[in-house]
Amino acid sequence: MSIIVNIVILSLGVVFGQAILSVLPPAVTASFDFILPALFGTILIGKKITELEEAKASQKAV
Structure with missing residues (x-):
């Protein structure tokens, strides 16, 4: 069911877009x-x- 809903919404987006x-x-x-x-x-x-940020955090940990 969700595949059908996705296809319908995508098709509407393509047409209106x-x-x-x-x-x-x-x-x-x-x-x-x-x-x-x-x-x-x-x-x-x-x-x-x-x-x-990760490099600074690892320097503070040392």
Whole structure:
């Protein structure tokens, strides 16, 4: 049952998402090219911050 619900919700998201994207101005849709690099940068920075915090914690423990 949950598979059917997921497919229906995903299909509705695709249809309505395409309708919304077709209404947006080209300047907005062109800015979507920067989303993937921004996500990767955010993940990388978050990982490095966690590594630094763990290094500081291990130095205090010594």
